Every structure is written in C-alpha cells, then in structure tokens.
Amino acid sequence: MSLNLTTYEDLLSAITVDDGQAVHDPATGEFIGNTKMSTTDDVDAAVARAREAQQSWGALPDAERSQYLHKAADAVKESAEALAHILAREVGKPLNGPNARFEAGACEAWLRANADFEIQEEVLVEDDSGKAILSYVPIGVVGAIGPWNWPMMISIWQLAPSLRMGNTVVMKPSEHTPLSVQALVAVLNRVLPEHVLQVVPGAGDIGQAVSEHPDIDKIMFTGSTKTGQAIMRSAAADMKRVTLELGGNDAGIVLDDINVDEMAQDIFWGAFINTGQTCAALKRLYVPAAIYDELVEALAKIASETPMGQGVSEENVLGPLQNEAQRKIVADLVEEARKAGANIVTGGNPDDDQPGYFYPATIVSDIDQHNPLVQIEQFGPALPIIKYDDLDQAIEWANELDVGLGSSVWSSDEQRAREVANRLIAGTTWINKHGAVDPRVPFGGVKKSGMGLEFGVEGLKQVALPKVTAL
Numbered sequence: 001m002s003l004n005l006t007t008y009e010d011l012l013s014a015i016t017v018d019d020g021q022a023v024h025d026p027a028t029g030e031f032i033g034n035t036k037m038s039t040t041d042d043v044d045a046a047v048a049r050a051r052e053a054q055q056s057w058g059a060l061p062d063a064e065r066s067q068y069l070h071k072a073a074d075a076v077k078e079s080a081e082a083l084a085h086i087l088a089r090e091v092g093k094p095l096n097g098p099n100a101r102f103e104a105g106a107c108e109a110w111l112r113a114n115a116d117f118e119i120q121e122e123v124l125v126e127d128d129s130g131k132a133i134l135s136y137v138p139i140g141v142v143g144a145i146g147p148w149n150w151p152m153m154i155s156i157w158q159l160a161p162s163l164r165m166g167n168t169v170v171m172k173p174s175e176h177t178p179l180s181v182q183a184l185v186a187v188l189n190r191v192l193p194e195h196v197l198q199v200v201p202g203a204g205d206i207g208q209a210v211s212e213h214p215d216i217d218k219i220m221f222t223g224s225t226k227t228g229q230a231i232m233r234s235a236a237a238d239m240k241r242v243t244l245e246l247g248g249n250d251a252g253i254v255l256d257d258i259n260v261d262e263m264a265q266d267i268f269w270g271a272f273i274n275t276g277q278t279c280a281a282l283k284r285l286y287v288p289a290a291i292y293d294e295l296v297e298a299l300a301k302i303a304s305e306t307p308m309g310q311g312v313s314e315e316n317v318l319g320p321l322q323n324e325a326q327r328k329i330v331a332d333l334v335e336e337a338r339k340a341g342a343n344i345v346t347g348g349n350p351d352d353d354q355p356g357y358f359y360p361a362t363i364v365s366d367i368d369q370h371n372p373l374v375q376i377e378q379f380g381p382a383l384p385i386i387k388y389d390d391l392d393q394a395i396e397w398a399n400e401l402d403v404g405l406g407s408s409v410w411s412s413d414e415q416r417a418r419e420v421a422n423r424l425i426a427g428t429t430w431i432n433k434h435g436a437v438d439p440r441v442p443f444g445g446v447k448k449s450g451m452g453l454e455f456g457v458e459g460l461k462q463v464a465l466p467k468v469t470a471l
Contacts, residue, residue, distance in 0.1 A: 005079050005082065005186060005187050005190065006078050006079045006081075006082055007082055008081070008082045008085040008086065010082075011079065011082040011083070011086065011183050011186065011187070012032070012033055012086065012179070012183075014183075014186050015033075015035070015179055015182040015183050015186055016032075016033030016034055016035065016179070017034050017035065017036050018034065019034065020034035020035050020036050020037055021034060021035050021037050021175075021178075022034055023035055023090060023178065023179055025089050025090070025092065025310075025311075025356075026090075026091070026092040026319075026320045026321065026322050026323060026356055026357045027092045027309070027310040027311055027319060027320045027355075027356040027357075027358070028310060028355050028356055029355050029356060032089050032090060032179065033179065035178040035179055035182070035201050036178075036182075036201055037201060037202050037203070038200040038201055038202040038206050039202075039206075040205065040206070040209045042200055042202075043170070043200050043206060043209040043210060043213060044213075046170050046198045046200050047141060047170055047213055047215045047216060048215070049195040049198065050141045050168040050169070050170050050195060050196075050198060051140070051141050051168070051215055052195070053168050053193065053194065053195035053196050054138065054140055054141060054166070054167065054168040054196075056193070057163075057166060057167075057168055057193060057196050058137075058138040058166035058167070059166075060166070062119075062164075062166075065163065065164055065166065066115040066116065066164065067115075068163070068191065068192060068193075069111050069112070069114055069115035069160060069163065069164060070111070070112060070115050071191040071192075072111050072188045072191055072192060073107075073108045073109075073111035073112045073115070074191070075187050075188060075190050075191050076104065076107050076108045076111065076184075076187055076188070077108050079187045080101070080104040080105065080108065081101075081104075082183075083104040083107070083152060083180075083183055083184065083187065084100040084101045084103070084104045085100070085312065086179055086180050086183045087099075087100040087103055087104070087151075087152065087180055087311070088100045088310075088311030088312045088319075089311065089312065090151075090177050090179045090180050091148065091149070091151065091177055091180060091311070091319075091322050092275075092310075092311050092319040092320040092321070092322055092356070092357070093274055093275070093311050093319050094309075094310075094311045094313070094316040094317050094318065094319050095311060095312065095313075095314060096314060096315075096316070096317055097316075097317030097318075098269065098273045098274065098317075099274060099311070099317065099319070100311060103150060103152055103153045104152065106153045106156070107152050107153055107156045107184065109439060110153070110156045110157060110160055110439045111156060111160050113160075113439035113440060114160040114161050114164050114439065114459075114460070115160075115164065117164075117440075117456065117457050117460055118457070119136060119457055119460050119461070121133050121134065121135045122134040122135075124468070130470065130471050131470070131471040132468060132469070132470045132471070133468070133469045133470075133471075134466060134467070134468055135466075135467050135469065136165065136460070136461055136464035136465065136466060136467065137166070137464060137465050137467045138165055138166030138167050138464060138465070139165075139167050139217045139218045139241065139463060139464060139465055140167060140168075140216075140217035140218070141167065141168050141169075141170060141215060141216050141217050141218075142158070142159075142162040142167045142168070142169045142170070142216070142217070142218045142219075142220060142463060143169075143170050143172070143210040143211060143213065143216040143218070143219045143220070144158035144159060144162070144169055144170070144171045144172070144219075144220045144221075145171075145172045145207050145210060145211065145219065145220070145221045145222075145223070145231075146158065146171065146172070146173050146174060146181060146221075146222055146223075147174055147222045147223045147279075148174035148176035148177040148322050148323070149274060149277040149278060149279070149322065149379075150274065150278070151173055151174060151177040151180040151181050151184075152180050152181065152183075152184045154222050154245075155171060155173070155181050155184055155185075156184070157222075157454055157455070158171070158220040158222075159171065159188075159197060161454070161459050161460050161462075161463045162218075162220070162463045163192075163196065163197065164460060165460055165463050165464040166464075167217075167218070167463060167464075168195065168196050168197070168198075169196070169197050169198070170198050170199075170200060170210060170216065171185065171197070171198065171199045171200070172199075172200050172201070172202065172206055172207050172210045173199065173201055174223075175201075175202065175203045175204070176322055176323050177322070178201035178202075181199055181201070182199055182201060185197055185198070185199040207227075208234070211230075211231045211234045211235065211240075212234045212237070214238055216240065217240060217241065218240060218241040218242065218243070218463065219231055219235055219240055219241075219242045219243075220242075220243045220463070221242070221243070221244050221245070222244075222245040222246075222279070223246065223247075224246065224247055225246040225247045225403070225448045225449070228244040228246040228450070228451075231244065232244070232451075241462075242451060242452065243444075243450075243451065243452035243453075243454065243462055243463070244450045244451045244452065245279065245405075245443075245444065245445060245449075245450045245454065246279075246403075246405075246445060246448060246449050246450045247279060247377050247403060247405070247448070247449060248279050248280055248283070248377065248403050248404070248405025248406060248445060248449050249283045249284065249375075249376070249377040249401055249403050250280060250281060250282050250283050250284070250405060250406040250407055250408070250426070250434065250435075251282075251283070251284050251285075251286065251397075251398035251399075251407050251408075251424070251426075252267065252270065252271075252282045252284070252285045252286065252407065252408040252409075252410060252434055253286045253391075253394050253395065253398060253407075253408070253409050253410070253420060253424070254267070254285065254286065254287045254288065254291070254295065254410040254411075255288065255391070255409065255410060255411035255413070255416060255417065255420070256288040256290045256291055257411055257412045257413055257416070258291070258410050258411060258412055259412065260291060260294050260295050260298050261298070263410055263432065264295065264298035264299055264302060265302060266432065266433060266434075267282070267285070267295075267299065267410060267434075268299055268302045268303065268306075270282040270408060270430075270433065270434030270435055271283070271285070271383045271434070272303070272306070272318065272361060272381055272383070273435055275308075275318045275319050275320070275321065275361075275380065275381045276330075276378070276379065276380045276381040276382065276383075277321065277322060277326070277379055277380060278435060279405055280405050280406040280428070280434075280435045280437065280443075281434070281435050282383070282408060282434040282435065283377055283378060283379075283383075284374050284383075284384050284386065284398075285383060285384070285385045285386065286385075286386050286388050286394040286397060286398060287385055287386070287387060287388070288387075288388055288389070288391075288394075289387055289388070289389050292365075292385075292387045295385070296345060296363065296365045296385055297345075299363050299383070299385070300345040300346040300363040303346050303347060303361035303362070303363050303381075304346045304347075304361070306318055306361055308358065308360065308361065310356075318361060318381065319358075320356045320357040320358045320359075321357040321358070321359055321380055321381075322357070323357060324357055326357070326379060326380060327350075327357040327358075327359055327380070329378065329379065329380065330359050330378050330379070330380035330381070330382050331350060331359060333372055333373045333376060333378050333382065334347075334348050334362055334364065334373065334382050335348075336371070336372050336373065337364050337367055337371050337372070337373040337384065340367075340368070340371055341366070342364050342365070342366055342367040342368075342371065342373070342384070343364065343365045343366040343367075344362065344363075344364055345363040345364065345365050346360075346361070346362065346363050347359075347360035347361050347362030347363065347381070347382070348360065348362045348364070348382070359380060359381055359382070360381070361381045362381060362382040362383070363383055363385065364382060364383065364384045364385065365385050365387075366387070367384045367385070367386060368386075369386055369397050371384065374386060375401065377403070391420070395420065395423050395424065398424055399423075399424065399425045402447050402448045403445070403447055403448050403449045404425045404426040404427060404445055404446040404447040404448075404449050405426060405427055405428075405445040405449035405450065406426055406427065406428045406429070406430065406434065406435060406445075407421075407424040407425075407426040407428070407429045407430075408429060408430040408431065408432075408433065408434040409421045409424070409429065409430075409431050409432075410431075410432055411431070411432070414431065417431045417432070418431065425446060425447065426445070426446060426449075427443065427444045427445045427446050427449065427450070428443060437455070438455070439455050439456070440455065440456050441455055441456055442454070442455050442456045442458040442459060443455045443459075
C-alpha cells in the first residue's frame with residue numbers, strides 16, 4: 001500500500017524506522033520517531049549510485065532538467081502542510097510567522113527560481129583571430145551537508161542549483177534534524193529519476209565520510225566556521241571544489257533619522273526570525289544615543305508581547321531553541337552580560353521547570369562592545385543593543401570581528417544609508433531590512449563567514465565547471 005506523502009502521518013511513516021536514533025520535539029520532549037543512522041558503507045553505496053545516475057542526468061537537455069525542478073516544486077506544494085508539521089515537530093519552529101509554513105513555501109519558490117534562471121554560452125572572442133566560447137558543464141557528484149536551523153530550505157539551496165546544472169546529490173542532514181531532510185527528499189523523489197538525489201542521515205562521522213569521499217566532486221556546506229575549515233582541509237587532498245556558508249555575527253547600524261515606530265517591527269524580525277536561529281539574522285545592533293532609549297523600549301515591548309510556545313500551536317510565532325546545547329550557549333552569554341553590568345530589559349529569566357528548550361525573547365541594553373554577547377554569535381533570541389555617539393566608531397565596531405555574512409543600515413535617507421553600507425565589510429548589506437534573501441540575488445560571506453556564492457545565475461555557475469571552447 002503506497003503512502004500519501006501529503007499528510008503528516010504518512011510522511012512521518014515513510015521516513016521513520018523501527019530501530020534507529022530517537023528524535024524528540026524540542027518544545028515538549030515528546031518522541032516523534034526513530035531515524036535511520038547511515039554507515040560509511042551506506043555513503044559508499046550512495047555515492048556509487050549517484051555517480052552512475054549522473055551520466056544520464058547530466059546528458060539530459062537543460063530544459064528537461066528545468067522541467068524536473070518544476071515537477072519537484074509541484075510535489076513540495078502538494079506536501080507543504082505535511083512538511084511544515086515535520087518542521088514544527090522536529091525543529092520546534094512555529095507553523096506561522098517566518099517559520100515552518102514559510103520554509104516549506106520557500107522550498108517551492110527556490111526550486112522554481114532555479115528552474116527558470118537562464119544560463120547561456122558566452123562568446124568571449126569573435127574576430128579574425130578566431131572564436132572563444134565559455135559554457136558550463138556538470139561537476140559530477142555534489143555532497144551537500146546541511147544545518148539544523150533551516151534544514152529543508154537550505155537543503156533546497158544546495159540541491160536545486162546542483163541538479164539544474166546536471167549534477168547528482170548526496171545529502172547529509174544535521175544529526176539534530178534528520179527527519180526534516182529525509183521528508184523533503186522523500187517528497188522530491190516522487191518525481192525525480194532514481195538515485196539523482198539521495199540522503200544519508202547520521203552523525204559527524206557520516207559528514208566526514210561525505211566530505212572526504214574521493215568520488216564526490218564538490219562539497220556544499222552550511223554550518224560553523226570550525227567545521228567549514230575542516231572541510232576545506234579535507235577537500236584539499238583531491239582538490240574538491242567547495243561552497244561554504246559559515247557563521248555570521250551580523251551587525252545592524254541605526255542612523256539617527258529613523259522613525260522608531262515605523263521601523264521597530266522590521267528590526268525585531270531581522271533579529272528574531274526563526275527565534276534568532278539564522279546565520280544571517282541581526283545579532284548586534286548599534287543605535288545612536290539620541291534615539292537609544294526610545295528604540296530599546298520599542299523593541300522590548302515587541303519582544304515581551306510576541307507569543308512563544310510549541311510549534312504546532314497556531315498562535316505562536318517564536319519557538320524553542322532546537323537543541324539543549326544551543327539553549328545553554330544563549331543562556332550563558334546573557335548571564336555573563338548580566339554579571340558584567342548590562343541591563344536585561346526584557347527576558348533573560350528562563351523557566352527551567354518548563355519542558356523544552358525555551359529561552360524568552362531577550363533585549364539587552366547598556367552593554368559594552370567587547371562583551372561576549374556582542375563578540376560571540378549567540379544564535380538565539382537575545383539581542384544586544386550597543387549605544388554609540390560617533391558613527392565612525394559604530395562602523396569600526398561593526399567591522400572589527402572576523403566574520404562578515406550580512407549587515408544592515410536603518411535610515412530614512414537612502415543616500416546616507418548607502419554611504420554607510422559601502423563601508424561595512426559583509427557579503428550583503430541590507431537597507432531597512434535584514435536577512436531578506438532572494439533566490440535571484442547572489443548570497444555569500446566574506447572573512448570567516450564563507451567562500452563562494454549561492455543563488456541566482458552566479459549560484460548556478462558555482463555548481464558547474466567552466467568550459468572554454470576555442471575555435
């Protein structure tokens with residue numbers, strides 16, 4: 001009897017096993033199901049199947065692969081509610097707000113965008129000396145290693161361009177969120193050819209096996225800088241290509257001309273999207289003294305009034321931290337800030353008797369630039385707000401860390417905002433928004449926040465080999 005993957009119950013049944021690693025809801029501690037745990041032999045077998053399947057997949061006309069991506073997007077659309085419930089249970093993110101249903105919808109949108117990008121041959125030279133043409137051909141097998149915070153969406157960021165350009169993909173999900181990626185792959189494989197896309201859930205040894213595998217030609221990784229550095233070292237052995245989207249500690253600079261009432265909500269969600277568990281979320285906010293108290297009060301009011309709770313409850317828009325280790329990081333950093341004299345305006349007092357890995361939405365003011373909560377990426381619902389008197393000093397503070405994924409400038413004067421944006425060292429600087437990624441717009445980090453670009457035509461090129469034909 002075939003399962004209907006458009007319902008949560010059948011989709012969960014399709015990806016869980018009788019004997020494996022138990023997965024629990026981070027909001028309640030309730031058992032969800034057991035996930036398969038792969039072995040290194042499973043990785044070898046998956047890569048062998050992927051390499052064989054790549055020959056026929058890569059030989060398809062580009063237009064046909066685009067059609068497959070649209071079919072995959074249709075399948076995601078049909079199963080979107082079931083996928084969202086998997087996310088709500090396993091990741092803890094609420095169904096509503098910029099969370100689980102949003103993520104499922106983003107998967108469909110990114111598939112369609114990657115299906116429709118036009119990538120054409122480029123004539124480099126055409127004169128009496130001859131002709132040179134630049135085109136792009138498949139790399140081969142892509143190993144995709146993903147994180148736990150946006151497990152489905154970031155998987156799509158990796159697999160959609162890779163498949164479009166004629167590669168096959170072996171995915172290793174985070175051990176914290178294996179069911180989400182297996183659910184997504186199960187839905188996509190309803191329409192994709194066999195072995196073009198495979199998933200190998202497991203712990204760190206499986207990620208290492210993927211990154212070091214001699215028959216994998218490219219690694220795409222989203223996660224910590226430390227792990228990204230290890231992947232670069234292993235990739236060097238056989239000159240694998242890599243795309244790395246690593247940690248960020250994104251700065252936002254507010255200028256003194258903003259309307260606080262108009263911008264406070266957008267600033268809040270720039271920081272607290274996915275309960276702060278986003279690489280390109282706003283992690284530290286620099287505010288001029290003239291409007292400091294007003295903005296702090298506005299953000300604290302929003303934080304205290306925004307409903308937080310179980311992901312499957314329709315009223316919530318903030319959820320728990322996904323895992324206990326991340327909750328401890330946030331709690332320790334806030335407590336260290338408190339002991340150093342910072343003001344915990346709201347939040348900062350978790351209920352340790354409450355089930356799940358909840359930490360209240362926390363606004364921290366009167367904090368020093370060199371406090372660990374500012375210097376270290378908290379990756380959770382706690383925003384430090386640093387007061388400045390001199391804009392040049394704020395820009396210097398924003399740039400002084402060794403990361404540079406995103407940044408933002410908040411101002412009612414576009415020209416003034418762009419002048420500040422041009423001085424910020426980050427892969428992307430948003431104006432009057434933060435973390436607003438777009439499948440059409442290239443995205444990547446500088447310094448220790450990553451290597452390479454994703455999204456748009458530039459993202460397609462980075463999962464292909466440039467080929468010059470000279471006539």
